[in-house]
Amino acid sequence: MPDFKILLVDDEPDLLELVRYNLIRDGYTVFTAANGEQALKVAAEVRPHLVVLDVRMPVLDGIETCKRLRDNRDTADLPVIMLTALSQEIDEVKGLGAGADDYIAKPVSYRKLEARIKSLLRRAYPEVEQEAVLRREGIEIDREKYLVRRTVQGEEQKLHLPKKQFELLYALASKPGVVQSREELLDEVWGEDVYVTPRTVDVHVRKIRDTIGEHYIETVKGVGYRFAE
Amino acid sequence: MPDFKILLVDDEPDLLELVRYNLIRDGYTVFTAANGEQALKVAAEVRPHLVVLDVRMPVLDGIETCKRLRDNRDTADLPVIMLTALSQEIDEVKGLGAGADDYIAKPVSYRKLEARIKSLLRRAYPEVEQEAVLRREGIEIDREKYLVRRTVQGEEQKLHLPKKQFELLYALASKPGVVQSREELLDEVWGEDVYVTPRTVDVHVRKIRDTIGEHYIETVKGVGYRFAE
DNA sequence: ACCAATCGTCACGCGCCCTTGAAAAATGAA
DNA sequence: TTCATTTTTCAAGGGCGCGTGACGATTGGT
Numbered sequence: 001m002p003d004f005k006i007l008l009v010d011d012e013p014d015l016l017e018l019v020r021y022n023l024i025r026d027g028y029t030v031f032t033a034a035n036g037e038q039a040l041k042v043a044a045e046v047r048p049h050l051v052v053l054d055v056r057m058p059v060l061d062g063i064e065t066c067k068r069l070r071d072n073r074d075t076a077d078l079p080v081i082m083l084t085a086l087s088q089e090i091d092e093v094k095g096l097g098a099g100a101d102d103y104i105a106k107p108v109s110y111r112k113l114e115a116r117i118k119s120l121l122r123r124a125y126p127e128v129e130q131e132a133v134l135r136r137e138g139i140e141i142d143r144e145k146y147l148v149r150r151t152v153q154g155e156e157q158k159l160h161l162p163k164k165q166f167e168l169l170y171a172l173a174s175k176p177g178v179v180q181s182r183e184e185l186l187d188e189v190w191g192e193d194v195y196v197t198p199r200t201v202d203v204h205v206r207k208i209r210d211t212i213g214e215h216y217i218e219t220v221k222g223v224g225y226r227f228a229e
Numbered sequence: 230m231p232d233f234k235i236l237l238v239d240d241e242p243d244l245l246e247l248v249r250y251n252l253i254r255d256g257y258t259v260f261t262a263a264n265g266e267q268a269l270k271v272a273a274e275v276r277p278h279l280v281v282l283d284v285r286m287p288v289l290d291g292i293e294t295c296k297r298l299r300d301n302r303d304t305a306d307l308p309v310i311m312l313t314a315l316s317q318e319i320d321e322v323k324g325l326g327a328g329a330d331d332y333i334a335k336p337v338s339y340r341k342l343e344a345r346i347k348s349l350l351r352r353a354y355p356e357v358e359q360e361a362v363l364r365r366e367g368i369e370i371d372r373e374k375y376l377v378r379r380t381v382q383g384e385e386q387k388l389h390l391p392k393k394q395f396e397l398l399y400a401l402a403s404k405p406g407v408v409q410s411r412e413e414l415l416d417e418v419w420g421e422d423v424y425v426t427p428r429t430v431d432v433h434v435r436k437i438r439d440t441i442g443e444h445y446i447e448t449v450k451g452v453g454y455r456f457a458e
Numbered sequence: 459a460c461c462a463a464t465c466g467t468c469a470c471g472c473g474c475c476c477t478t479g480a481a482a483a484a485t486g487a488a
Numbered sequence: 489t490t491c492a493t494t495t496t497t498c499a500a501g502g503g504c505g506c507g508t509g510a511c512g513a514t515t516g517g518t
Contacts (some may be wrong), residue, residue, distance in 0.1 A: 010244050017355055048347075056302075085306060107354040163462055176451045199506090200466055206507065221474075221505060222392040229374075391475060429477055433493065450485065450494060 005029045006103040008200055009039040009050070010083070011057045017182055022110045023117075025041050039140075042077055050079045050121060050151070052113070053100070055093055063098040070099055073213025076173055079124040081116060083108070104191045115187035123191060139216060141166075141173050164189065165208050168201070172217060174229040181224040201225070233350055234258045237278040238268040238294070239312070240286045248281070251339050251348075265289025269297055272304055279350060280330070281309045281342070284322055292327040299328055308353040309347060312337065331421075344416045363402045365456070368445060370395075370402050377441060393418065394437050397430070401446060401456040410453040429456070 006028050010016045013034070020030045031046055033039040035057045043051065051069070055062035062082055065144040068076045080100040084090050087105035094103065096191045102120055104113065109158065134141040140149040146166050172180065180188075182198035190196060205217055205225060218226050235257050239245045241443065241448065245261050260275055262268040265282075266289045280298070284291035287337065291311055298304045301304045309329040313319050314335035323332065331349055350357075363370040369378040375395055377388040390398065396418045409417075411427035419425055434446055434454060447455050 015356065043424075096509070107353060107355050110358055113356070118279065164465070177376070179373065179375045196465095197467065199468090202506065203466075203508090220392070223375055393476070424477070425476090428479085428495090432477075432497085435496070448495070 003027070003029060004050065005031065005048040005115070007031045007033065007039065007043055007051045009033045009036065009045070009051065009057070009062070010054040011035055012054075019110060019113065020124055022114070026114065030105050036068075039065055041077070042070075043069060044072070045185060047074070049125065050081070050117060050119070052081045052083065054083045054086060054106075056090065063093060063096050066098040070120065077124075079120050081113075081120060108183070109145030111184055112187055114181060115184050115189070120186050120193040134170065136176060136216075137229075138175055139173075139212065141170055143170060150212060159211055161208065163205050165211075168204050169212075169217075172225060176227045177219045177229040179224050179226040184224070232256070232258060233279065233354075234260065234275060234277040235346065236262065236268065236275070236280045238262045238280065238281040238286070238291070239315060240264060241283075241362055246338060248342065251343070255343065256417045265291065265297075267293030268294055270297060270308070273301070276303070277307070277315065279310070279346060279348070280355065281312065282312045283312045284318065285314060286290060292322060294329040295329055306353075308349050310342075320432050339408070344413050345421075348416060348421060349368065360403070365400060365402055365445075366458075368402075368441065370399055372399060379441060388440055390437065390440060394433050394440075397433050398437050398441070398446075401454060405456045406458040408449045408452050408455040413453070 001084060006023060008016055008019055008023075008030060010019075011034050016032050016034070023030045029125055031042050031048060033042050035052075037060045038215050039053070040049075040060075041053070053062045053066060057065075060068075065138070066082065069078055069080065071110055073100055078101075080102060081102045082093060082098060082100035083106050085095055085106055090103045090105060093100075101124070102116055104116060112138060121160060121180065132142065132144045134143075142149065147165065148161060148169070149167075150157045150159060161174060171185055171188050182201040184203050186198065205219075216228055218228050220226060237248055237252075237259060239248075240263050243269070244261070245263070249259045251260055259356035260271050260277060262271050264286045268280070268282070269289075271277075275318055282291045282295060286294075286426055289297075295311065297311065298307055309330075311322060311327060311333045311335060313322055313332060313334050319332045319334060322329075323434040330353075331345055332343060332437070339369060351359075353430045359371045359372060359411075361371065363372075365382055371378065375392075377390060377395070377398070379386045381448055388420060397414060400414055415423060415427065415431055437444060445457055447457050449455060
């Protein structure tokens, strides 16, 4: 993960600090601002790779801030995640033409926010390879070639997976041992507005297991899936 | 749990002081008000994370106070627990559209109130996550991996527990040495509106003991269970 | 246009937990 | 010791979550 700079903008200090702490722990460089005006200033200065923007703020609200970011040539393509207080507010905000790349309703768990951030970063900076090859017990997952190398009885096999299956496997293998819920996986692999049944994940997991074998992905009933350690 | 601010509103000074004392002991920051008018003032000032509101109060009753909190943009999403004098009063109050998040009939034990407060805080602020790994004497409980690591004779064992058992163990281990009643554990692990006999907890405790050993969970007759210190 | 590959959905069936009730055991008080 | 109360144990049932195969929609290639 090559040192992405993230700008957090929210007027609630508690929330800001909490998310900041977690993002730093996960290897991001974090900048913060308490309102839209500050945000524009910081954005121009540090040139972040992504902005998380609260809709409700004093001085300059999220919608207006997002528009101004878009108007400025330097920040026009900056990926923006908009946080709204109510889920129904999302449609209103979209209607006002803020033009954010993703919308999330508060309250949101950190895990969900991080999944969306990862997903958006991957979409926005495809040329920046976050760890091209994951090496795990008896298996290698090569993101550049969408290829899985597996050694079976001293013989190397190359397996090709379709895009969704590959990305799902990659998401699981990037956190070995950690159980991820279907919703988290949808957020991370499918990205923004997903109108997809969580059960879809099951089907993809099954197909992955069909090709690479049963024992890499473990089911945790009632919780989700995990990559075996 | 990082320093939540709670606003208590009740016109009985004795009760107020009792709850205040306990909440402070449990690590919360507490503000108090004796009537609705004061409550609104304090709420606007200190921005608490949660409000406990008595229905019957002079000057401005709980229902009206709650409505006004909802009308104000800054406090519209504030989690509110309403206390009523009689359990049958709950439906009346709900009917009046106060819009509280939870209702409890007085008299209420502090333990029950605290359990509800915790539960509501968890729902309202999911970005504040529970500790991922609980490290205790000779045992580690990893919520991210849904895994129990136990060291037996210098050898590390990894144990997988089913969901309910794992969460029950986690709930117990999160308060080592503290006895929790079956009802509290049901509230915390199963959720609030659940029609499950308290005996069910016993069975799960047995199964947990079967897999991780007898001496981690202690029985306190007539009270409940506790995780050994 | 046709075909192949991929993706999302649904419904059926199976199996694992969960729940429960009742009986046995343990505990504590008198 | 005796009795009442609480906990433990066990096995049966049933619910719920998951695996699975089939089908339709979509996409991309030829």
